[in-house]
Amino acid sequence: MTDPYKVLNVSPNATDEEVKHAYRELARKYHPDNYHDNPLADLAQEKMKEINEAYEQVQRQRKARSGYTAQQGSYSSYSYSSTSYQTAGADPLLRRVRIAINNGDITQAERLLNEAQEHNADWNFLMGIVCHRRGWMDDAKRYIQTACQMDPDNAEYRKAMEMFNNSGYQPAGFRGFGSMTYGNSDCMRLCAAWSCCVLSGGRCCIC
Amino acid sequence: MFGYVRPAAHRLSEEENERFRAAYCGLCHTLGRKYGFAARFLLNYDFTLLAILLSLGTDTRIGCRRCVVHPCKGCSAMNASSALDTAAAYSVVLSWWQLQDHIADHGFFAALGYRFAALLLRRAYRKARADAADFDTAVRAQLQKLSEREAAHCASLDAAAEPFATLLSQLALAEPDVLKRRVYAQLFYHLGRWIYLVDAADDFTDDAKSGNYNPIRYRYSLSGDALTDEVRCALGETLDASIRQMASAYALLDAGAWTGVLDSIFYDSLYGIGGAVLRGVYRKPSRLRHEQTTEGDTQ
Numbered sequence: 001m002t003d004p005y006k007v008l009n010v011s012p013n014a015t016d017e018e019v020k021h022a023y024r025e026l027a028r029k030y031h032p033d034n035y036h037d038n039p040l041a042d043l044a045q046e047k048m049k050e051i052n053e054a055y056e057q058v059q060r061q062r063k064a065r066s067g068y069t070a071q072q073g074s075y076s077s078y079s080y081s082s083t084s085y086q087t088a089g090a091d092p093l094l095r096r097v098r099i100a101i102n103n104g105d106i107t108q109a110e111r112l113l114n115e116a117q118e119h120n121a122d123w124n125f126l127m128g129i130v131c132h133r134r135g136w137m138d139d140a141k142r143y144i145q146t147a148c149q150m151d152p153d154n155a156e157y158r159k160a161m162e163m164f165n166n167s168g169y170q171p172a173g174f175r176g177f178g179s180m181t182y183g184n185s186d187c188m189r190l191c192a193a194w195s196c197c198v199l200s201g202g203r204c205c206i207c
Numbered sequence: 208m209f210g211y212v213r214p215a216a217h218r219l220s221e222e223e224n225e226r227f228r229a230a231y232c233g234l235c236h237t238l239g240r241k242y243g244f245a246a247r248f249l250l251n252y253d254f255t256l257l258a259i260l261l262s263l264g265t266d267t268r269i270g271c272r273r274c275v276v277h278p279c280k281g282c283s284a285m286n287a288s289s290a291l292d293t294a295a296a297y298s299v300v301l302s303w304w305q306l307q308d309h310i311a312d313h314g315f316f317a318a319l320g321y322r323f324a325a326l327l328l329r330r331a332y333r334k335a336r337a338d339a340a341d342f343d344t345a346v347r348a349q350l351q352k353l354s355e356r357e358a359a360h361c362a363s364l365d366a367a368a369e370p371f372a373t374l375l376s377q378l379a380l381a382e383p384d385v386l387k388r389r390v391y392a393q394l395f396y397h398l399g400r401w402i403y404l405v406d407a408a409d410d411f412t413d414d415a416k417s418g419n420y421n422p423i424r425y426r427y428s429l430s431g432d433a434l435t436d437e438v439r440c441a442l443g444e445t446l447d448a449s450i451r452q453m454a455s456a457y458a459l460l461d462a463g464a465w466t467g468v469l470d471s472i473f474y475d476s477l478y479g480i481g482g483a484v485l486r487g488v489y490r491k492p493s494r495l496r497h498e499q500t501t502e503g504d505t506q
Contacts, residue, residue: 034455040393043386043459135372135396136365137448138426164444168451169458174474179450179481180443 004054004061016062023055029169036163037132091116097126106133121150125157132163209406210251210491211484212398214468215476223467225283229269230262231255233285237295240287241338242331246299249328253402254298256472259465260391261381262290267464293381297342299335301374303328304346308354342377349374357420364445367422368403375399387460394456397449401477404449408434408442409484439485446481453477 005012010022030048035041093116100109109130116123128143141164147157170177214227234255238246268286285291306328309321336343353370361367375398379391407414407423414421415432423429427438434442454473462469483489 029458034451034458038393038452038455040390040456040459043390044455047459131365134365135393135400135449135452136363136369137400137452138364138445139366141445141448164448166451168454170454170474171470174470177475177478178443179446179478179485180440182478182482 002050002054004057007050007054008058019055019058023051025171026051029171031169033166034169036166037129037160039133091122094122094126101126101129101133106130121147121154121157124150125154125160128160137164209402210253211402211405211480212256212472213252213476213480215471215479218471218475219467223471226269226464227255227259227468229283229285230259232282233269233287233291234258234294234298236284237287237291238298241292241295242299242334245327246295246331249298249302251298253398254294256398257297257378257395258285258291258294259468260394260460261293261378262288263460263462263465264387265290292338293378296335296338297378297381299328299331300339300343301346303332303335304350308350311354341380345377346374349377360420360425361422362425364404364407364422364426365400367407368400371403372396372399375402390456390459394453397452397456401446401449401453401481404442404446405481405484409489412487434485434487443481443485446485447478450477450481 005014008019008022008026010019014022027048030044030051032041032044035044038044093112097109097112100106100112109126113123113127113130124143125147128140128147131137131140131143144157144160144164147154148161151157167176167178214223216224219227231250231252235247235250238250262285265288267288267290269283271283303325306321306325310318310325312318313321349370353367356367356370373396376392376396378395379388382388382391404422407421410419411421411423411434412432413419415424415429423434423438423442427435427441429435429438450473457469457473480489
């Protein structure tokens with residue numbers, strides 16, 4: 001079996017606090033929020049499993065060695081299943097689109113979407129998800145924004161919109177970067193104001 | 208390729224800076240050794256990053272080499288490896304087709320410089336095509352798609368960026384490990400998308416003056432020759448989305464000794480370079496030996 005200390009990237013002589021810190025940093029790195037609707041989510045899930053097992057193993061070893069007091073457990077309840085979309089819905093065509101997306105068949109999902117006559121909120125939402133899976137980030141945001149504007153109370157659409165606000169994993173010392181905020185706080189204020197204005201127009205913003 | 212991607216030098220230790228320089232010099236030596244002296248002029252930062260990524264998990268040794276730029280003292284350079292060979296072959300193939308694209312886009316006299324460069328590179332291209340035949344086919348197909356979309360004045364940033372992004376994701380085919388290949392494909396797709404959009408933003412004013420196609424003009428229905436603040440913010444957000452996708456793919460790789468260099472690229476300098484381009488303060492860096500005078504560009 002792989003050395004659990006190697007997985008956690010700490011020395012076997014590290015203190016409990018250092019082990020916990022290393023574990024938390026890795027858990028933050030592979031958190032499902034950073035891999036929402038991401039084609040590599042399964043690999044991140046695998047990594048998270050490996051880290052959880054390593055952390056639990058270290059805890060067990062240390063406990064056995066010296067009547068060690070119980071530590072906080074691992075985050076094994078993290079779920080990566082959020083990238084699966086509910087398939088209940090009135091429109092049979094869009095239901096088939098959701099099944100195709102859940103099966104990872106993006107080409108089929110797009111083909112079906114192009115057949116649809118009516119471009120309602122759900123159509124825009126699903127088109128946004130298809131674009132996002134393809135890496136078409138600007139189009140994805142436009143479609144999901146439209147879905148939010150057409151149906152502002154839909155929780156599923158609002159949750160999808162949050163994908164665009166997640167700043168992803170940034171290690172200590174690198175946090176808070178953005179192209180327009182890099183070393184320029186005026187731009188940050190301007191962009192924040194602009195984002196709020198655009199997003200609240202679609203009632204998708206928490207700010 | 209355009210040479211935008213480089214590490215945030217101020218974040219690197221002396222050893223890490225030296226390591227990046229060794230990859231850069233190693234690629235230069237490989238270009239010269241395999242494809243002749245003229246091919247050395249194709250050396251750029253983007254392909255140095257590619258060589259580094261493709262070399263992860265392999266035994267990369269650094270030696271001391273002499274060259275025209277460093278004739279007496281020599282410089283540290285990554286020793287020959289399959290990652291450097293691949294990066295060099297892809298670099299020549301892609302540059303060749305970009306030259307052909309420029310020749311097709313300009314009149315006979317305006318394209319004289321490009322024609323001359325193509326003449327110098329013809330032999331190098333033929334050798335590189337033999338080394339990377341699949342990539343050569345992919346590049347031709349994607350650049351053809353790109354010129355069709357440009358001719359149709361495509362108003363979607365993503366549709367316009369897709370051919371170049373797909374083309375870069377083909378670089379992943381050089382990786383034998385299936386899981387790593389998936390990670391590379393995702394990382395290179397967004398690297399390609401980011402490079403294409405940063406280049407479009409960088410060229411926006413020139414394109415507006417010359418009347419050349421620029422996806423940003425059509426996406427945001429702009430009529431002037433400068434980006435507005437709203438467009439800058441929107442572009443910044445979409446560039447950040449690609450950087451985050453790259454970072455989430457990079458997090459799945461074991462970067463080993465390259466961790467410092469690659470962290471500084473995916474968590475820092477891409478934001479700085481994109482921001483500098485959007486604010487109109489970006490200056491293309493000169494060759495690496497002058498890095499000390501240009502490292503402040505991204506701040």
